[in-house]
Amino acid sequence: MSIYSGRSSTRSKPDADTFEKEEQSTYDDNYGAVEEPPETPALGSPFRGMEKEELLRHSSKPFWWRLRVMCISVVLLGWLALLITVVALVLIYPRCRDQDMRSWWQNETIYRVYVPSFSDSDGDGIGDLKGVESHLDHIRNIGAHTVSLSPIYKFDHDVDSDFNIIDHMTIEKSYGNMSDFESLLKAVHERGMHLVLDFIPNHTSDKHQWFINSSTSSDRDNDYRNFYLWTDIPTNWRSVYDNSSWTNSSQRNQNYLHQFLPSQPDLNLRSSQVQEKLEDILRFWLSKGVDGFYIRNSGYMFEDYDLRDEKKSGDTNSTDTTEYSYYDHIMTYGLPEVYDMLSRWRTLVEEYSNTTERILMADVRGGLDKVMPYYGHYDRDGVHIALNEVFLPEHDICGAPCVRKYITDWLSQLPDHQWANWVIGADDSDRLGSRFNESYIRAFLMTVLLVPGTPIIYYGDEILMTNTDISSEPWEREQSMRGLMQWENTTDGGFCSAGSCTKPPWLPSDGKFRTNNVKDNIKSAESVINYLRNLTTLRRELTFLVGEFTTAITDDSIFSYVREFDGLTGYLVIINFSHEEQTRDYYTSHGSIEKAATVELTTGNDVSYYPEDDIDTRSITLGGYQGIVVSWDYVAKEL
Template structure:
């Protein structure tokens, strides 16, 4: 790979988040400072220098809020508190201060569709039908035969309704029964959630990743969901048998997003990115990011569960986000805390390292923000967690057909020869992968050819070249195993060519002598692309 700064272009003023690389940290699994086997906020603070060395712009912290941990923090019992397992608010303040000293922005999760059943709001709401928060959650009477109000199903299996004898009604939950659904149609609920956002903004947070926002509002008429047509995939949950059009995705959601944006616009340089899942999220992603009065960005699941990475898949994902007026700015993730690591899904075992290098160069070449999942820079693989060690409630409930989320959440290996690979002095809450010791940070740091050092160079290259970071994008070729992208800004014109297969390919643009290769991997050069070869060329005439 060439010198990452060799083609540096003048930096044009833009929001810090546009074209940013964001590093996702899962606090339970990043670094344990107190020896209890679970990562914590001081542990993250102690590793911020490492994160800064990756040349990323921001750190996204998965939930660290007060929680019974039935869904590991996505069941919030106090939106403005830090769970003791992770530390306290002073620890969080210290983390933010150190990150800002290093030039890193801090993003945190916001979960606006549901709380824990231990949240004080829910305790009051369930107490009777007349209390001040009676309408803060989604309650409904039983049918005449005592069955649930409609046929809605939970993501984690079984009906999306649980009977509560205190109120003599059912409450709704799109996820676990311990995650009651808030009634975000209620203006008082919206005000309470906006107050939460303001609390964290006032503590110096630079933005939010908003969890499952398309689940935030339901159809108040409680109409049944229609059945889903039979597909080719295995149905592991009743949830898979329905088209989810009434329990989520209500057209009033963008209005609430507009209120969030109005609040954040009172603070300079803040950023919001929404998670939008589902089989066809494109319309919602566009609605949630349209214009200048909604979220700044959104990411879907184009790549997160794809069994194979192909030029056709990349074309479909990228062309859904054209550089046009009124269309939001995309973000991309190949893996995360929910989705299995891409290196295990996509890389051929006989060519894992060269394939991974090609994919990382492709990742850095996409128009939009890059969300790098912790350990992705090391080449960490998915871990097969045995049933007796599973922590993931969804995997336990649907064993063995639902892929465990635990396999991507395993601890970071820091020091190969240290106890517990330097993550903790105690046995971690999840086991390490058998091959993770060899990929530990200390060994990777000392290997010039490691995935870690390669990733660093790629991010620096992306940051230094305006066309890579913010330029528009055109698909020049996307067939068989060949993918060619054109990236163009006001100051630079690049071509990024990728051979995504194991057989050599040749490709060249018109007037090939007007281009020079400025970056390459696996021998890609002069328009010759060996197996998993890739190159980036700059227009010189």
């Protein structure tokens, strides 16, 4: 039976496991179900708020709806403004840059050694490999960590040239033996240095077994028949020594090509057999552990396939009256096949670049249009370093505009991701000390050692050795830039490291070592050798290795530039290439230069500033042929 009341009724459950508890219901007098009136809360109990339906009804009113829309709009607009601000800052603010990864050959200074003139260890009058090894610490101490050797292979002594190679895989006996070479290579690597060998692929000696086999008249079908270039009818081609490029072989009764001496027949690099032989030579030395090769006379490796005559040169302003200059040599120099061969050798050396990178260098004759393709052609990699020899012919003082053109032309025309180099001296050019005075040399060294690129110095440049007078000697070829290294003020200038030479040195000693030698020069803080050491030390600062290069003030007297990189010390290098005193305001010449700077290095020739001096970049005065390097702490650029 149900009990009716004004509040509720409850139905009892006969079995709790079978029936669920029924919800309470309220009925009116007509037995209809009605809503239960809300219970009046007891005094002091918490107010439970509006029911869901009532809350929804109030929130749907226009006032509250508009208020919600306004709040949501404010939040969305705020987020949108924040997003726009972040994007704008990312686009406008200078981006943080990653430092370029540099290889050892980009970070180091290369020291070029002419082996027979460097140091004689056994007193026979000829420099040798042991002599080079005995002076590795000297090379490293002046800041050069890569040694480049002149040819060390077995050659024909009857000819005045170490390019007359008889065997590319045998050490010339007057320089030592293979054990001496391996000892030198080990000593180089133990000092954290690198060793580069000359590679001469254009020609061999006429006493090389390849040529002997090729010129055998009784067997013109032998495997070596096409190792060299032969013809029945010579062309008008001239050698670099101004004689005909063709010489008749009585054995073969044909003419063979030689772009240099008659005793240096040109190899036929179009022959696959020759290419394989040359690759065998590279692999032989790479397996020994050498760090790279300097490819000599690379532009002469290929000649016109059809052996067509050269055309007359169109250069009417040339002062060279030799017959060689009479032709333009487009049939014998710089043919496109050269670039393909360099690319092939680049691939080969990279096979051996597992633990350390092996490099290729190559010399190039001509202007920048001849040099730049050496870095790569038709999207194929070429050499790592195409030697920059543009400055070597200079003898007159090259002023600020000349130096600016020399530097900026090279850097601006360099292909992307390639590396410049600056050849300061070479074994086929007049010595730096014979071309310029010391003040100018100091200014020039500061310029090229601190711009981007690898500097290459020639043995003896550190003491400003000059050409040796050999006018009275019966040398077939010019050797004046290959004089004996002047180590100390002793007999023969210390060239014979074991004491006096038991045999006369292969070149005469001109006695200049008595006043100019390594041992005495290194004792003077103001000497060029110590100045060079300071430059190579500064060059190894991270800013100079990876930093950007930007010219500052450049005019008829001043060449200056900035080296900088995000987060690193900034540097301003200033060189006065005139003989008169010059004062300039450098603060306004480039955006990152600070007013207050610190002197890092000077050329040392009576400059009125000293290292660690504070200096105001708004007014810096330099005397004739003086230079200075100043630095400042990195300051982030403001928006």
